[in-house]
Amino acid sequence: MEMPVLTLNDVRLKIEGKEILKGVSLNVNKGEIHAILGPNGAGKSTLASILMGINGLSAPTSGEIVLNGDLINGLSIYERARKGLTLAWQEPARFEGLTVEDFLKISGRNNPELNIEKCLLAVGLSPDVYLSRFVDDSLSGGERKRVELASILALKPNFVILDEIDSGIDFTSIEDFQAVLDDMKKDGMTILMITHNEKLLSSADRASLLCNGKIVKTSDPETIKKRFEECKVCEVLDFEQRESHKEEVR
Amino acid sequence: MKDVKNGILDNLFQLGLPKEILTNPSMIIEGHDVVREVPYPGIVLEKKIYEDRVDVSLTVLPDVKVDKPVHFCLSKLGTGDQLVNIEVNVGENADIKLVSHCAFKGGKIDHRSRTKFKVAKNASLDVTEIHYHSEDTDIVIEAYAEGVVEESGFYKSLFKINTAKAGKVNIKYKVDVLDYANVDLEAKIAGKDGDEIYVNDVIYLKGKHSRAIAKSRLMALGNTVAEFYGETYGFGDYSRGHIDCSEVIRSNEAKLKAVPIVVVNNETAKVTHEAAIGSLDKKQLETLMSRGLSEDEAVEVIVQGMLR
Numbered sequence: 094m095e096m097p098v099l100t101l102n103d104v105r106l107k108i109e110g111k112e113i114l115k116g117v118s119l120n121v122n123k124g125e126i127h128a129i130l131g132p133n134g135a136g137k138s139t140l141a142s143i144l145m146g147i148n149g150l151s152a153p154t155s156g157e158i159v160l161n162g163d164l165i166n167g168l169s170i171y172e173r174a175r176k177g178l179t180l181a182w183q184e185p186a187r188f189e190g191l192t193v194e195d196f197l198k199i200s201g202r203n204n205p206e207l208n209i210e211k212c213l214l215a216v217g218l219s220p221d222v223y224l225s226r227f228v229d230d231s232l233s234g235g236e237r238k239r240v241e242l243a244s245i246l247a248l249k250p251n252f253v254i255l256d257e258i259d260s261g262i263d264f265t266s267i268e269d270f271q272a273v274l275d276d277m278k279k280d281g282m283t284i285l286m287i288t289h290n291e292k293l294l295s296s297a298d299r300a301s302l303l304c305n306g307k308i309v310k311t312s313d314p315e316t317i318k319k320r321f322e323e324c325k326v327c328e329v330l331d332f333e334q335r336e337s338h339k340e341e342v343r
Numbered sequence: 344m345k346d347v348k349n350g351i352l353d354n355l356f357q358l359g360l361p362k363e364i365l366t367n368p369s370m371i372i373e374g375h376d377v378v379r380e381v382p383y384p385g386i387v388l389e390k391k392i393y394e395d396r397v398d399v400s401l402t403v404l405p406d407v408k409v410d411k412p413v414h415f416c417l418s419k420l421g422t423g424d425q426l427v428n429i430e431v432n433v434g435e436n437a438d439i440k441l442v443s444h445c446a447f448k449g450g451k452i453d454h455r456s457r458t459k460f461k462v463a464k465n466a467s468l469d470v471t472e473i474h475y476h477s478e479d480t481d482i483v484i485e486a487y488a489e490g491v492v493e494e495s496g497f498y499k500s501l502f503k504i505n506t507a508k509a510g511k512v513n514i515k516y517k518v519d520v521l522d523y524a525n526v527d528l529e530a531k532i533a534g535k536d537g538d539e540i541y542v543n544d545v546i547y548l549k550g551k552h553s554r555a556i557a558k559s560r561l562m563a564l565g566n567t568v569a570e571f572y573g574e575t576y577g578f579g580d581y582s583r584g585h586i587d588c589s590e591v592i593r594s595n596e597a598k599l600k601a602v603p604i605v606v607v608n609n610e611t612a613k614v615t616h617e618a619a620i621g622s623l624d625k626k627q628l629e630t631l632m633s634r635g636l637s638e639d640e641a642v643e644v645i646v647q648g649m650l651r
């Protein structure tokens with residue numbers, strides 16, 4: 094029996110009267126790479142935000158978020174981080190006056206085996222060039238996202254949410270990125286990976302399809318990919334409408 | 344006597360003074376006493392010590408390129424006043440980088456400096472003034488610098504308070520910029536509860552093709568008053584000026600003000616400005632907190648980065 098490290102029970106979120114998450118239920122097992130697929134606007138980043146407690150979303154309107162057996166609804170960001178949870182941003186922040194070296198050291202300050210050179214090499218950045226660079230606007234989007242990944246390796250969390258970390262990255266081959274995922278997995282991390290990339294999806298152990306604020310299916314990556322393709326066909330429709338529409342057609 | 348001086352140095356190093364002050368050309372002034380000097384060929388350093396002040400003059404002879412930073416240290420350890428009059432003359436084609444360390448520890452301290460400078464034709468003067476204030480100091484800082492940058496000269500000044508406590512700070516720079524000369528002024532200060540920060544840059548672009556930038560970055564992290572007045576006068580033909588002020592507010596008790604003043608009386612001149620007051624970037628804070636830093640620790644990292 095697999096043990097879930099993260100459980101969402103009927104998580105709902107209303108922002109200004111609009112329901113964005115409409116009852117998300119999900120189990121993520123220890124040590125797995127769990128992919129989240131879904132069309133634009135499905136609520137993937139909102140889900141990531143409510144898990145980490147960012148963007149002013151510290152608790153859902155209703156439902157439970159349970160990490161390692163503890164209810165984390167309402168906890169602050171750093172309380173969640175100290176329970177081993179972290180997030181790699183879809184569009185990471187820029188910092189004035191902070192070098193890559195500073196940033197990785199801050200991220201890895203409680204990691205006794207911290208080796209920042211190794212973290213940079215793992216994401217394809219040369220320490221000689223990048224340690225002294227600033228994590229500001231002078232980094233390209235792709236470089237900044239690699240640094241974000243390196244900082245996750247430095248931190249070595251128990252659980253990481255990767256929000257479209259592949260978008261905008263010019264990994265010469267996606268295998269580089271798969272290798273990073275392997276490193277993370279080897280380090281014992283559990284990964285919730287929001288992605289559109291098919292190759293990355295194949296690295297996942299399981300996947301879930303998020304559509305219109307709901308997890309509509311959790312299964313093996315291949316099955317979810319097929320389901321996602323169908324879902325994309327009539328993206329403009331509400332998923333439930335779409336299901337009934339399909340029934341009618343049949 | 345030597346022991347007393349060692350005691351002073353130990354205190355200064357504890358406050359953050361870099362050790363290279365011992366080997367580089369330098370002068371250390373504690374209160375109204377010159378406690379240490381390291382000379383350098385081509386630099387004439389003179390001092391006059393009075394009961395209530397010290398007058399210092401530094402002259403770089405023409406054509407002398409000083410190949411390492413010259414350090415000044417103005418310190419006051421414990422309650423009292425310090426008044427230092429400084430005259431800096433950089434001769435034609437000479438080149439110097441000055442680092443002025445201002446270190447204050449404990450008690451009630453009133454520090455005033457008056458600087459007059461002249462950067463001659465083709466010369467360059469690059470000044471960094473770094474302040475170290477211990478938490479337990481009740482401090483008033485008044486720094487006034489006035490000078491002229493002659494033809495094709497270069498003057499750069501960076502003023503920053505490295506420690507969290509600023510105190511009551513009033514700094515004013517007034518610079519005349521002559522033909523083809525270039526000036527760059529910058530101030531970076533973070534204030535906490537009870538701190539008051541006033542920065543005033545006045546630049547006269549008198550010469551043709553003269554250029555200047557006045558930049559300030561003030562942060563109000565508590566019940567702080569912070570005001571920046573940047574005045575730039577575009578008088579010379581094709582003179583160019585820019586005022587850039589950004590202030591960060593992190594308390595409803597803070598009072599911030601940014602006032603750019605632009606005066607131009609020459610149709611070929613151009614002076615621009617930008618001013619912004621806003622809160623710390625939320626995403627930066629959240630990113631650091633998602634790495635396990637508390638909110639206060641995250642603020643400290645961001646502020647230190649901005650002060651760098």
Ligand SMILES: Nc1ncnc2c1ncn2[C@@H]1O[C@H](COP(=O)(O)OP(=O)(O)O)[C@@H](O)[C@H]1O
Nearest residue numbers: 108109113131132133134135136137138139140
């Ligand atoms: N703060 C907010 N206020 C109002 N609507 C929001 C807010 N955040 C997200 N949304 C809306 O919620 C939906 C899901 O957004 P998001 O989670 O970013 O989607 P995804 O990451 O799947 O593309 C979108 O329709 C978006 O416009």
Ligand SMILES: [Mg+2]
Nearest residue numbers: 137138139183
């Ligand atoms: Mg998104």
